[in-house]
Amino acid sequence: MTDSPTMTYGGYLRLDDLLSCQEPQTDAHDELLFVIIHQVYELWFKQILHEAALLQRRLEDGNSAGSLHTARRIAKILKTVVGQLDVLETMTPRQFAAFRGELGTSSGFQSAQFREIEAVLGRRAFPASDLRDDARLQAAVARPSMFDSLLRYLDALGFPVPREALDRDTSRPWEPDAGVQKALVSVYADESGPGVEVCEALVDVDEGIQEWRYRHLKMVERTIGAKIGTGGSAGADYLRKTLFAPAFPDLWEVRSQTEEVPVHGA
Secondary structure (H helix, E strand, O other): OOOOOHHHHHHHOOHHHHOOOOOOOOOOOOHHHHHHHHHHHHHHHHHHHHHHHHHHHHHOOHHHHHHHHHHHHHHHHHHHHHHHHHOOOOOOOHHHHHHHHHHHHOHHHHHHHHHHHHHHOOOOEEEEHHHOOHHHHHHHHOOOOOHHHHHEEEEEOOOOOOHHHHHHOOOOOOOOOOOHHHHHHHHHHOOEEEEEHHHHHHHHHHHHHHHHHHHHHHHHHHHHOOOOOHOOOHHHHHHHOOOOOOOOOOHHHHOOOHHHHHHOOO
């Protein structure tokens, strides 16, 4: 164990190691910004995965207050991640072009942590090579998603979640379910209960991911236009196809099924 009275700020944060991790490949001024922004993304992705694991445990333990707190933290982190794009967008296309050639086959699509976040949120369709080479992704795809944990939480609160939804093969992609949506209507009808707030916090998380996808797309379009992405990816064209695909479609669909409440005295 470390003798804590002798611990320094730099030692605790391992700043010598941290600050030696930026190794631009060119003399272009803006390459350091590009490296730091993406390294910070990966740190935030690590924290999101850390919080998501806690959120699922709290949901399955029936811890309403803890689930709400953790889901709100994840949503705040996503706001911060999106906000960092404002800094990256201060780099012009010409400034990016000054070092883009040195990126080689590297691409943001290779982020193992972001793929894992997608799996935690419910994505199950990944290229065979990704699953074969990434044990963490394999594990994430095999275990219950965040929405599966939410259904177990709501079932424990007494809402009529269909048994087949609770007992399903969680390694399979989730398909929107009318029975689950009916249960969610019941959740939203009980505005005094904890279920509504927890569901809304997960909607915030879902919206945060969708906002990240949109802003990421616009940043790519702003920087390289319609060019092929680094690593041979389809660039903006691929990102455009991922828009408006919610992680928790039933939580969005139920809004169309919620009855209007008459105003007393109107």
